[in-house]
Amino acid sequence: MTAAANQNGRRPTTSRRLERAGIRDVAAAAGVSITTVSDALNGKGRLPDETRSRVREVAERLGYRPSAAARTLRTGRSGLIGLTVTTYGEEPFTFTEFAYFAEMARAATSAALSRGYALVVLPASSRHDVWSNIALDGTVVIDPPDQDPLVSELYRSGVPVVSDGKPGNCPVTAWVDNDHEAAVLGILDHLSEAGARRIGLLTGTSTDTYTRLSTDAYLGWCGRVGQEPVYETYPAHDPAAGAVAADRLLARPDRPDAVYGLFDPNGTDLLAAARRYGLRVPDDLLLVCCSESDVYAGTEPPITTLSLKPRRIGTTVVNLLIDAIEGIDSGTGGATADPGTGGRLFPPRYRTAGTGPPPGTLMPTELIVRASSQRRSPRTTVSPPRTPGEL
Amino acid sequence: MTAAANQNGRRPTTSRRLERAGIRDVAAAAGVSITTVSDALNGKGRLPDETRSRVREVAERLGYRPSAAARTLRTGRSGLIGLTVTTYGEEPFTFTEFAYFAEMARAATSAALSRGYALVVLPASSRHDVWSNIALDGTVVIDPPDQDPLVSELYRSGVPVVSDGKPGNCPVTAWVDNDHEAAVLGILDHLSEAGARRIGLLTGTSTDTYTRLSTDAYLGWCGRVGQEPVYETYPAHDPAAGAVAADRLLARPDRPDAVYGLFDPNGTDLLAAARRYGLRVPDDLLLVCCSESDVYAGTEPPITTLSLKPRRIGTTVVNLLIDAIEGIDSGTGGATADPGTGGRLFPPRYRTAGTGPPPGTLMPTELIVRASSQRRSPRTTVSPPRTPGEL
DNA sequence: GGACGCTGAAGAACCGTTTCTCCATGAACG
DNA sequence: CGTTCATGGAGAAACGGTTCTTCAGCGTCC
16 A cells, blocks of 8 residues: 555555655555645645545645655745854854844744745855755845855845845845944934933944944044044954953043943943943943843943844844745746735835845834933833934 | 757757756756766766866856755755754744853854754744755754654654753654753752852743753752752743742742752842842852853852853754764665765764664763852852953 | 536656666777 | 776666646536
């Protein structure tokens, strides 16, 4: 019964060890053709419900699991999405944005899963032999450097690419990013309102979009307001360098009376540095840093943080990507789109046909105000849902 | 030139839009057969170096990328490894062991990559349709619950499964875990030596191995030493419940003078609770918690933590899994094993043929001693290799 | 009563590799 | 000069699904 398959001109099935049941086995057991089995299981074709359910039952009984590889080969869809992370050194994930990345990846995984896709984590540094060995329907790229060869090749070979972080020069299908400029300006205003006269910045040396946009926004603001910029840079991927840079910043002769740190650990580092210099927070020094960690709710004093809302970003990025994947279609010429395949939030058919820039989406950030940035009332306030960083 | 493929009885190739070059295109362009191309590119067969390099060059020129799906279908190997995480509620990752998981996943990704595999993150809750749509060569399971149906099915269908955390009743190929009993006993001894008379435990309500083994070790120790157990339990996946439980523990009439918290956030929670009750740490209360986070080096006072060394675990788990994958072979009868395929650390051929228990590996933990567990010298000591958290 | 349309289902091509089998060719050798 | 070998390479069968096309049967409508 089980090994009935040598009709159809197949090899006599020399009594292999417990081979997994194939579609042919199911067909034989149910007394139908493999076409019927495929249709019955996938809800396609014109079959009476009776046949459908009978086939399904037989398949169930045989423990039939369709071969993912075969299906992928035929349909051209693997159900796999790459999640590319930039690497510093050997470790696959970026250190500095760690909590951000973790949250973002978590949300991305959820979002993908709920639409039937799974995520493959792929450091950008992995060599071709790994990349090209995996059938990806599309890729999410986190903060791609300018002219990323990987992204270029992917895009060229027709794989949709959506980036988290506005891409510099890479061609991508779409991108999502925070409105970093608005965020920084909002923070600077917030600090000013709290009484800051000279606001310093702790920033990174790398050239990724986040660092660049944020720093530029700061410099621009300084120019407009007429404050001399006071900032220190350090390689953000080096956990130890942050503390040193924080120290440098507070040791300057033109010591700032408020600091915004661009990276997650800056809060603790700055707090420690302040302590070393006998500066009280927030009385002598106002503090804000960008972080997703809730430890800053429990520090002494609690530190105001800017959240980039990585969950929202991750969800959006993945949904955009899947829209692009399912929209591309690469169709046989025209209207293959069934009208009732399920409502999508976004109109499909991305894939910048012409030469226009890829569609980008800016997402708001959220400033979580705590004691460290309020000179008067130590009462903790939270900005409504979003930060209108208008100036 | 590019569309040369209609020999070999293939469809006339009706001038498709920029199809990716296939192996047939390469063969045609190089004037050889597809067999030769395959052999040349994969370093197989008997070919003169000249042919090999010529074919390679043509393939390069055409931008040829072999289809991962086709290769997987033919060879039965996808180069993909599943990373299964238990889920609480909708979110894919366990909350409580978050830092642990992140570190572990990172190490696992690295290890897999360096052996040519990629990781697919798959929450255990995902339904079959996602699981079975992916060709997995093997799976890593994190802390599987007893009788996990998913694991059982995977194992039964011949997919190697290696678990992080000693499995309860699931059949797995191999497992890796910390020596939780030894770790807990070590901590209890450490606290005793520091002068603790009544040691409390903050533990979880779930039945995973970690919680169970640790709690049992605690209870056993209490029995041997003659101390009445003092512990509180809470659902570890609920971030808010931890603070409440910590409070409960310190509010008890038989208040402990030392506490070990099993989960990452317990340190902060206990510290906060202690503050509320006016207890000084370490003078009135000794504190240790299990965590991978380095924020405990910066708290006031710094808190002693137990690290489970997730990096080591992740690396080991993946290497065991890949050894199993490459060892299984499911061979055609016998010695298919080429003697020189590359040195492996472990002897392959796992796959508990009989009924014996699967091979397990216990890995040591590391206690990072800080001020919170030392009543006398406020001088911070650290077990050998790690950071000196200055005070 | 024949053309037609609809239902239910089977046939077979196809997706793009890998790999097993086999065939020329020419050199070496008895 | 006829075998045997080693070499280089081609042919074709899988791998296991999906899907396009075809087809038989049967009720219906002019």
